[in-house]
Amino acid sequence: MPPPGSHKKDFPVPLDVDQPIDPNEPTYCVCHQVSFGDMIACDNESCQGGEWFHYACVGLTPETRFKGKWYCPTC
Numbered sequence: 001m002p003p004p005g006s007h008k009k010d011f012p013v014p015l016d017v018d019q020p021i022d023p024n025e026p027t028y029c030v031c032h033q034v035s036f037g038d039m040i041a042c043d044n045e046s047c048q049g050g051e052w053f054h055y056a057c058v059g060l061t062p063e064t065r066f067k068g069k070w071y072c073p074t075c
Contacts, residue, residue, distance in 0.1 A: 027050075028050045028051060028052040028053065028054075029050045029052065029053045029054050029057050029058075030049065030050060030053065030057050030058070030072075030073065030074075031054065031057050032050070033054070035052065036054070037054055037055070037056075038054070038055040038060075038062060038065075039052045039053060039054055039055065040052070040053050040055060040058070040060060040065060040066070040070055041053075041070075042070065042071055042072040042074075042075055043069040043070055043071055044071055044072070044075040047072060047074070047075055048074055048075075049072040049073065049074025049075055050072065050074075053072055058072065058073065
């Protein structure tokens, strides 16, 4: 299941846009940012690296994404 809100946006949101920041919104990935754009989940059920990762942060694109089990850099 994708992280909350990830299916609502298909593009990265610039961080310098004047938008209200929800301090309770969970963060993901090695970048510790909120969910946006294409993301991939780590298949390690005990993942300590962030569980969900932005494609760009882990060197993936829609064309190069891994089609099987995928483990984050931490795992």
